Structures are given as C-alpha cells and as structure tokens.
Amino acid sequence: MDAQQYRRLAESVMMQQDEMRSEWGWLARRILPRSRDVLHQLKAPPSKRKREHSAAAFEALYTLVGAFMAHVTPTGQRWFEFSSPSAADGAPKHEAWYRNATDVTLRYLAGSNFYPVIQEAHMDRCLFGTCCVLCEASRSGKLMFRHIPVGSFGVAENADGVIDTVCRSFRFTAHQAVEQWGYGALPPEVQRTFSLRVTHLTYNEDDEQGE
Numbered sequence: 001m002d003a004q005q006y007r008r009l010a011e012s013v014m015m016q017q018d019e020m021r022s023e024w025g026w027l028a029r030r031i032l033p034r035s036r037d038v039l040h041q042l043k044a045p046p047s048k049r050k051r052e053h054s055a056a057a058f059e060a061l062y063t064l065v066g067a068f069m070a071h072v073t074p075t076g077q078r079w080f081e082f083s084s085p086s087a088a089d090g091a092p093k094h095e096a097w098y099r100n101a102t103d104v105t106l107r108y109l110a111g112s113n114f115y116p117v118i119q120e121a122h123m124d125r126c127l128f129g130t131c132c133v134l135c136e137a138s139r140s141g142k143l144m145f146r147h148i149p150v151g152s153f154g155v156a157e158n159a160d161g162v163i164d165t166v167c168r169s170f171r172f173t174a175h176q177a178v179e180q181w182g183y184g185a186l187p188p189e190v191q192r193t194f195s196l197r198v199t200h201l202t203y204n205e206d207d208e209q210g211e
Contacts, residue, residue: 010201013167014154024128024150031057032127061127068122075115078106112143120147130155132166164204172198 001009029052073079082098082105109115117133124131124147132148132155153168177186177198 006201007199009165009203010167010199013156013165013201014169016156017151017154020128021151027127030054031061032123061123064126065119065122068126069115069119072122073115073118076110078102080106108143112145114143114145117145117147124150132168134168158204166202168200170198170200 031054033053069075080102082102084094084098121131121133128150130150132150132153134146134148136144136146138144148168152170153166155163155167156165158164172180174186174190177190183191
C-alpha cells in the first residue's frame with residue numbers, strides 16, 4: 001500500500017469509535033471524570049456545571065479494578081503459564097522449556113512498568129468495555145509498556161471477528177520526533193513546528209497480499 005492508502009485505512013479505523021464516544025463520555029462524566037480530557041468532553045463553566053459524579057460508582061469501579069489486579073494479573077505470582085500448543089509435544093524437555101520461558105517472562109514483566117500500566121488498562125476495560133496496551137522495547141533494551149487511553153485508538157476486525165488492525169492518534173513534540181526518527185526524516189513543515197500529530201497504524205500484512 002502507498003501512503004494515501006495507509007492514511008485512508010487509518011481514518012476508517014479511527015472513525016469506527018465515533019459511535020461509542022457519547023456512551024464513553026456519559027460514563028466518564030459520572031464515574032471517572034479524569035478520563036474526560038482524552039475523550040474531548042466539553043467543559044461547562046464551574047458556576048453552570050451540575051454535579052454528575054457518582055461516588056458510589058467510582059468506589060465500585062476501583063473495587064472491580066482491585067479484583068482484576070489481585071486475581072487476574074497479581075504482582076509477584078505465577079498468573080499465567082506457557083504450554084505446548086500440541087499434545088504431541090508434551091515431552092519432559094519441552095515442558096521444562098515452556099516453564100523456563102514462563103519464569104523468564106514473569107521476571108521481565110516484574111522489572112518493567114507492566115503492572116502500573118495494566119492497572120490503567122483494567123480501569124478502561126472495567127469502565128468502557130475496552131482497553132489498549134502497547135509493548136515496545138526501550139532504548140536500553142528493556143520492555144516498555146504504554147497505556148493507550150480510550151478515545152485515542154480504533155480497531156478493526158477480520159472476517160472471523162478477530163482484531164487484526166489497531167490505529168492510534170497521539171501528539172509528539174518536535175524534540176520527541178527528532179529523537180525517534182531523526183531530523184532529516186521529518187518534512188520541512190514539521191521541522192519548523194514545536195509539535196505534530198502522529199498516526200500509528202498496525203495491521204495484518206496477509207490482508208495486503210490478498211489485494
């Protein structure tokens with residue numbers, strides 16, 4: 001695909017979230033007001049704003065998120081385990097390899113920012129019904145996780161109903177863009193600005209081969 005096709009795909013994916021924005025905004029106003037900035041909710045002057053926040057709903061949300069952290073992704077516990085995808089591969093040496101891979105993964109997760117980030121993701125999942133976490137490698141080679149807030153990303157599914165495309169929109173300063181891609185890689189109009197809007201598209205390359 002060329003640049004224009006990538007852009008059209010990204011725009012179509014981001015548009016799919018529009019029908020959920022009003023519902024997400026309603027939930028944010030009443031349960032988690034701090035998420036309203038991401039969802040671009042209009043803020044009325046303080047003197048005219050009605051109190052919409054529900055303390056009981058806020059407490060219930062944090063209780064549910066706490067349950068996710070304690071029972072789904074508990075820190076310091078073996079909350080997942082890799083295994084052979086085929087029963088025929090269940091030889092002792094293979095099982096030992098998968099157990100070791102599990103231990104290594106848990107150790108690397110514990111040494112990263114995974115658990116604070118997954119707490120934010122659980123918050124979105126419990127409140128809005130969806131969440132997004134990006135895993136990258138830092139420049140030092142360690143795992144680095146980012147919570148992608150609801151309202152700043154869109155997804156698309158394949159014919160089987162499985163998500164195979166994710167698009168997010170975020171802002172970079174000129175300093176961050178130069179550090180990420182290098183000054184010479186940026187177009188002249190961006191080199192003269194202090195910030196830019198970035199679109200990050202992830203999709204299944206197999207789809208392109210079928211075109």
